[in-house]
Amino acid sequence: MSMEYSKEKKVGEGTYAVVYLGTQHATSKRIAVKEIKTSEFKDGLDMSAIREVKYLQELIHPNVISLIDIFMAYDNLNLVLEFLPSDLEVVIKDSSVIFNAADIKSWMLMTLRGIHHVHRNFILHRDLKPNNLLISPDGIIKLADFGLARAVPGPREILTSNVVTRWYRAPELLFGAKHYTYAVDIWSVGVIFAELMLRIPYLPGKDDVDQMEVTFRALGTPTDREWPDVSTFPTYNKLQVYPPPSRDELRKRFIAATENALDFMCGMLEMNPTKRWNAIECLQSDYFKELPPPSDPADIKIFHD
Amino acid sequence: MSPPFESQLCLSRPYLTKNQITYTQRNTINDRRTYNQKKLSILNFLSELCLKLELPRKTLETSMYFYQRYHLFNNFETELCYTIATSCLILSCKQVETFKKVNDIATLSLQIRNMIKISTDTLDSLKKMLYQIEIRILEACNFDYRINNNVHIDEYIVKIGKILKFDYNVCELAWLIAYDVLKLDVILMVPPPTIAMATLKLADALCDQRNWLPGSYDVLGAQKDLVDDIFFHIINFYINAFDLCDLKYHIPPDIVPISVERFMEIKSKMGPEVTMPDLTDGDIKFDYFLEKSRDFTTQERRYILSNEVMKEEDNALKNI
Numbered sequence: 001m002s003m004e005y006s007k008e009k010k011v012g013e014g015t016y017a018v019v020y021l022g023t024q025h026a027t028s029k030r031i032a033v034k035e036i037k038t039s040e041f042k043d044g045l046d047m048s049a050i051r052e053v054k055y056l057q058e059l060i061h062p063n064v065i066s067l068i069d070i071f072m073a074y075d076n077l078n079l080v081l082e083f084l085p086s087d088l089e090v091v092i093k094d095s096s097v098i099f100n101a102a103d104i105k106s107w108m109l110m111t112l113r114g115i116h117h118v119h120r121n122f123i124l125h126r127d128l129k130p131n132n133l134l135i136s137p138d139g140i141i142k143l144a145d146f147g148l149a150r151a152v153p154g155p156r157e158i159l160t161s162n163v164v165t166r167w168y169r170a171p172e173l174l175f176g177a178k179h180y181t182y183a184v185d186i187w188s189v190g191v192i193f194a195e196l197m198l199r200i201p202y203l204p205g206k207d208d209v210d211q212m213e214v215t216f217r218a219l220g221t222p223t224d225r226e227w228p229d230v231s232t233f234p235t236y237n238k239l240q241v242y243p244p245p246s247r248d249e250l251r252k253r254f255i256a257a258t259e260n261a262l263d264f265m266c267g268m269l270e271m272n273p274t275k276r277w278n279a280i281e282c283l284q285s286d287y288f289k290e291l292p293p294p295s296d297p298a299d300i301k302i303f304h305d
Numbered sequence: 306m307s308p309p310f311e312s313q314l315c316l317s318r319p320y321l322t323k324n325q326i327t328y329t330q331r332n333t334i335n336d337r338r339t340y341n342q343k344k345l346s347i348l349n350f351l352s353e354l355c356l357k358l359e360l361p362r363k364t365l366e367t368s369m370y371f372y373q374r375y376h377l378f379n380n381f382e383t384e385l386c387y388t389i390a391t392s393c394l395i396l397s398c399k400q401v402e403t404f405k406k407v408n409d410i411a412t413l414s415l416q417i418r419n420m421i422k423i424s425t426d427t428l429d430s431l432k433k434m435l436y437q438i439e440i441r442i443l444e445a446c447n448f449d450y451r452i453n454n455n456v457h458i459d460e461y462i463v464k465i466g467k468i469l470k471f472d473y474n475v476c477e478l479a480w481l482i483a484y485d486v487l488k489l490d491v492i493l494m495v496p497p498p499t500i501a502m503a504t505l506k507l508a509d510a511l512c513d514q515r516n517w518l519p520g521s522y523d524v525l526g527a528q529k530d531l532v533d534d535i536f537f538h539i540i541n542f543y544i545n546a547f548d549l550c551d552l553k554y555h556i557p558p559d560i561v562p563i564s565v566e567r568f569m570e571i572k573s574k575m576g577p578e579v580t581m582p583d584l585t586d587g588d589i590k591f592d593y594f595l596e597k598s599r600d601f602t603t604q605e606r607r608y609i610l611s612n613e614v615m616k617e618e619d620n621a622l623k624n625i
Contacts, residue, residue, distance in 0.1 A: 004607065026617075026618070043395075044407055044435060044439045050400070057451055058454075069607055069614075070448045070607070071606060071607040071608065072440070072444065072606045075440070150402055151454075151455055157402075
């Protein structure tokens with residue numbers, strides 16, 4: 001048999017892998033090949049690579065990146081992934097791309113459908129950010145980078161709170177919680193939604209301490225009244241107490257947002273993780289039922305001719 | 306003209322029949338007796354490692370699956386088996402999210418093997434080997450992470466035991482039997498829930514509770530013949546190799562004494578032995594996947610999970 005895949009252009013390099021653009025010869029389809037650096041880690045095959053394969057093998061959904069193939073070539077492990085030429089971070093930063101409320105709604109809908117599928121398979125993504133929401137040539141959003149994902153733990157299992165890129169980190173993680181739920185992913189989506197409306201990062205902390213300051217200044221410091229026992233987190237006493245923003249304050253911050261869009265955002269950015277909306281509540285929110293309807297992904301002009 | 310580029314396509318088959326396993330092991334295991342003896346030592350070795358590293362049963366179970374699976378497609382060599390087992394444990398720690406530092410596992414592995422003074426060079430060369438073996442184990446498993454992922458024997462004993470309202474003692478006994486099961490080929494043959502059911506059925510019989518009813522198979526929609534086949538595999542192990550079992554040293558105080566005779570008595574009461582239909586050597590001979598030991602020199606080795614992809618590739622080749 002002849003070689004099935006070719007790697008043509010290096011498009012990125014991370015800590016544990018190099019990504020190439022390539023072609024699947026049998027179909028002439030464009031693909032992405034993630035070559036795992038197998039020998040360069042002090043703990044052998046990196047956990048991120050294992051998690052990526054493990055969860056992508058389970059998750060088959062139009063809004064989750066497809067793992068097409070796995071192959072060993074010259075003793076290197078390669079993951080063949082679907083080719084996705086852009087991502088939401090690129091779109092947000094590209095000032096030549098103009099998008100509207102219906103486009104944002106379409107992206108949120110696709111993102112939440114993907115997350116709902118991940119969560120109903122008992123998996124936490126733990127690294128949602130615009131950069132990990134890739135876009136296919138026909139405008140479909142796909143969740144990618146499952147290197148930090150993990151299965152929902154048993155009640156006695158202790159988790160690390162050092163997950164999720166800082167700006168998208170939920171308050172329970174900022175407090176160092178050792179037990180957390182799907183709610184950490186929903187918080188990230190809430191921050192992404194705000195960022196799409198503002199076109200700048202909503203909660204850009206400079207470091208972990210500043211992230212708490214930025215988050216609570218923008219959204220209010222949680223108290224025991226709305227989040228029982230939050231004050232028992234060790235870092236709680238060092239916090240400056242800010243009041244939550246009024247509805248008017250939020251309307252001023254997000255000028256173009258409708259009341260339903262603000263409710264939708266507030267549901268996802270609820271401080272208390274047990275009160276935060278889940279993926280189903282988000283998908284059933286009035287925001288998706290009101291006008292304008294979500295754009296057809298293929299009609300959103302994000303690629304330059 | 307340059308030589309043609311070689312590519313190999315492997316379809317994942319996480320579980321094999323008894324004959325398939327025996328046939329495959331002919332390519333990789335010259336001395337079955339030594340292999341079986343070593344397997345018992347390896348379980349003790351891995352159990353000690355898990356105990357010292359405070360790792361749960363699921364990590365041990367996954368590493369034993371990896372160890373046995375590795376030897377289906379890679380030659381068994383007595384000198385290397387502890388290193389392979391250590392690599393299996395490292396990988397299973399990653400697989401079941403009970404992560405430990407490789408340095409700690411490797412050092413402990415050498416210490417258990419009575420190496421007192423461990424130099425940095427010794428440790429580094431061991432780690433290098435462990436990483437190379439890690440990839441080979443994954444290749445032996447076809448990179449199929451769907452197995453040993455969220456489903457483990459001990460957890461299913463608890464779940465099924467609760468559904469069937471079995472006594473604590475019965476579940477505890479099943480859990481102890483499940484430890485002995487890690488020594489057997491059955492972990493390569495059926496998924497953990499089937500094994501959990503077979504151990505519960507045996508524990509129920511040993512405790513003379515008679516709570517295992519024909520309807521008990523319906524929990525999780527298990528196939529009756531498959532559970533019974535595994536049940537007889539396990540009971541035959543106790544009858545034929547009672548001296549090798551760990552159960553006899555750990556029988557809970559509230560349970561009646563267990564002996565070979567007791568297993569023979571249970572077996573005779575269960576009626577004719579149930580065995581699942583198996584493939585003949587003639588059938589297996591035509592199976593490229595099992596017929597030869599795995600060739601790791603092929604330049605490109607592709608691992609797939611779906612039969613559909615296999616068919617597509619086959620059709621594509623016919624159209625060339």
